[in-house]
Amino acid sequence: MTHAANRPTQLANDRFVDNRVYSDPEVYDLEVERVFGNSWLFACHESEISNVGDYITTSNVGSPILVTRDHDERLRAYLNVCRHRGCRVVAGESGHASAFRCPYHFWVYSLEGDLVGLSGEEAYEGSGFRKEDHPLVELACQSVHGLVFVHFGENPPALVDWIGADIVGHLSEPLAHGDFVVVQRQTWELPINWKIFAENVRDGYHVPFVHPFFRKASPPGTYHVYDGGHAFQRLGMDPSGVDPDLWGQIRQYPLPGIEEGDGYIANIFPDFNVTLRSNVLSLDSQRIVSGDKVILENRTLGLADDTDEITAIRRLSHRTWFQNPVELEDMPIFRAQQEGVVSPHLRYSVIARGKDATTGSRGDDNRLRHFWHQWRSLMGTEANSIDPTMSGS
Ligand code: FES
Ligand SMILES: [Fe+2]
The missing domain is CATH 2.102.10.10 (Rieske [2Fe-2S] iron-sulphur domain)
Incomplete structure (x- = not known):
């Protein structure tokens, strides 16, 4: 017996997600073909x-x-x-x-x-x-x-066209200005569906609650969403929110073309993210093992001619801005959400905050809906579901 209504008739199709998309093997098989293919x-x-x-x-x-x-x-x-x-x-x-x-x-x-x-x-x-x-x-x-x-497809569009000129342009700062190398590579195996992570990085609503350091130290800029499910947001740094000793270290050696304190996050559909924090660049991707297992993979980039001291600073910066927040704060949430969405007795979750627009601010769900828009278009469905009874009003 199901306690919740099968479909939230009061919500438009794009403002809820059928929770079965996180665990139904048929959904995963279709995603492998239609989204990842x-x-x-x-x-x-x-x-x-x-x-x-x-x-x-x-x-x-x-x-x-x-x-x-x-x-x-x-x-x-x-x-x-x-x-x-x-x-x-x-x-x-x-x-x-x-x-x-x-x-x-x-x-x-x-x-x-x-x-x-x-x-x-x-x-x-x-x-x-x-x-x-x-x-x-x-x-x-x-x-x-x-x-x-x-x-995996036969005749894919050119990569730069698929990502789009705007985001490619943003990525050129700093990537077009130096000889970058991977200074650190880390992986974490997680028992979650791949969309848990893909959505989390587009979810600004949780940031003040789950990431107290970000709330103080990382004033968010306006985000933009782009065709194809991609998004881009500038991130600031507020030194008053950072321990002065730590700030004195992580402010050093900004990457070429980047001002001290500049940052951004680029979400590239489906689940790849490039995040800049002034002196370090983080590439975060998933290797999807199955519908309920991923290997989260991080690559930290520095410059080929960095000294050991500079590399140590970039790693400290990465730990401060990325690894600690993600490993200590987000990963327990990923697991907790996965534990909940698999219940057969609650059919849908809500992504209804804010307006649909090309720009917006941290606390709305517009970037999530934008992700799901691209998912629906690749999956060929009307709602965030493969069950036709979930769409329509
Ligand atoms: S040589 Fe590769 S499977 Fe036989
Ligand atoms: Fe987070």
Whole structure:
């Protein structure tokens, strides 16, 4: 028996979410195909694969992925899956290779993905099998300002068009002005649906309650939402809200083109975020394992010629502005929300604050509705649900 009404008739379709979208396997399967099959997905930073043959492995929505740089220094991404019997080819998170050898029967693929080595090749004679028909499956791979994305679809739009000129322009400060490198990479496995995190980073309503330090030290700017489900917001720093010793340290070494105290957060649909805090840049993405498990991944960027002392300051700044708030304050909320939304006895949650507009302020739900607008358009649904009875009035 259900205590709550199936559908909140008093709310417009875009102002509530059917909580089943956080746990229904059918929703997740459709998202893999329609949302993640039609979006550019963040993979890594170019500095992680700066030389020919450097590679990283990752995975997302069920597929192992290999990203490398070929002999022409082009970025290439492949399904990290052998064409023989489907074994994952490359192990380990990163490395350098002249070719990729599958651990099972030792088939070998070039940096260009071609099948170049076939153990016991003569036995295939007369079978119709041809090496040239079995390269690694290539994924579209493009980068902007050093941020590398992959796409599972056949003919994706150009990455810069998909993100949009405004946000690409914002990201150029500071990314177009220096030689950036990953100074720290961290991961956390969380038992949550991927949308819990994607929504949280667009939810300004919780900030004063969950993040007391931000309330004092981080005056928010106006946000803008952009086509495609993306958003951008400037963030300030108020030194009066920060311990003077700490402020004296984290104010140092602003990134090139950035004033002391400047900051922003760019939300790139579906779930990638670039956040600037004056002297440090944080790249936060998810590797989605299943409908109820993600690996949250952080990359902290600094400059290639930073001294150890400067790197230590950037890490301190990252801990202050990102890691402590997210790890200590947001992660318990992610888990708590996931525990609640799976209940079959409460059918919907509310995202009704504020007006629909292209700009707004921290406490409204407009950025959440904007996220869901893009979700609905990719999923082909009228409401934030795949149950047709949830839409209409
Ligand atoms: S599965 Fe890769 S070589 Fe057999
Ligand atoms: Fe938060």
